[in-house]
Amino acid sequence: MEINTQFVQAETKNTADALVSEKLEQLGRHYDWIIRADVKFKEEKVTYGKGKICEVMLSCPGPRIFASSNEDSFEAAVAETVRDLEVQLKKRKSEMQEH
Template sequence: MQINIQFVQMPTSETMEDYVQKKLEKLFKKYDWIIRADVFFKKENDPKGEGKICDVELSLPGPKIYASSNEKNFEMAFKETLEDLEKQLKKRKQEMKPYI
C-alpha cells in the first residue's frame, strides 16, 4: 500500500502528514485490497471562511474512488473526505463477488 501526500502551492506540514498516515492505515487494514492513496491539500480564497480543500483518490481493483471536501481547516476537510470514501468502499465491497 502506497500513500502519496501533496500540498499544492503551500508549505508541507509534518503533523498533517502523520495524521493522514494514521487514518489511512486504519482504512487499509479494514479494506486490504486498496492499492494506493493520493491525497491533495489545497488552499483557496473563500468569502465564507472555508477554502481548505482536501482531495483523496484511492486506486483499487476496478474504477478509482474519489472524494473531496471544503472545510474551515484541513483536519475537518480530511475527516469529511474519509467518511465519504468509507461509504463508497462499503458499497464497492458489497458489489464485489468472491470467486470460488
Template sequence: MLINIQFIKTKGSEFLTQNVSKNLNKLSDKYDWLIKAEVYFKEENDPTGRSKICEIELSAPGPRIFASSTEESFELAIKKTIFELDQQLKKRKAVFVAH
C-alpha cells in the same frame, strides 16, 4: 498501501501528513485490496472561510475512488473525506461479495 501526499498552494505539515496516513492505514486494514492513495491538500481564497481542501483518490480493483471536501480546517476536511471514501468502499465491497 502506498500513500503519496502533495501540498498545493499551502505549506507542508508533518501533523497533517501523519493524520491522513493514520486514517488511510485504518482504511487499508479494513479493505486489504487498496493499492495506492493520492492525497492533495489545497488552500484557496474563499470569503466564507472554508478555504481548506482535501482531495483523496484511491487506486483499487475497478474504477478509482475519489472524494473531496472543503472545510475551515484541514483536520475537518480529512475527517469528512475519509468518511466519504469509507462509504464508497462499503458499496464497492458489497459488489465484490455479490459476485
C-alpha cells in the same frame, strides 16, 4: 498500501500529513485490496469561508474512488474526506461480494 501526499499552493503541515496517513492506514487494514492513495491538500487564497481542501484518490480493483472536502482546517477536511471514502468503499465491497 502506498500513500502519496502533496501540498498544492499550501504550506506543508505535518499534523495533517500524519493524520491522513493514520486514517488511510486504518482503511487499508480493513480493505486490504486498496493499492495506493494519492492525497492532495490545497488552500484557496481568495475564499469567503472555508478554503482548506483535501482530495483523496484511491487506486483499487475497478474504477478509482475519489473524495474531497472543503473545510476550515486540513484536519477537518481529512476527517470528512475519509468518511466519504468509507461510504464508497463499503458500497464497492458489497458489489464485489455479489459476483
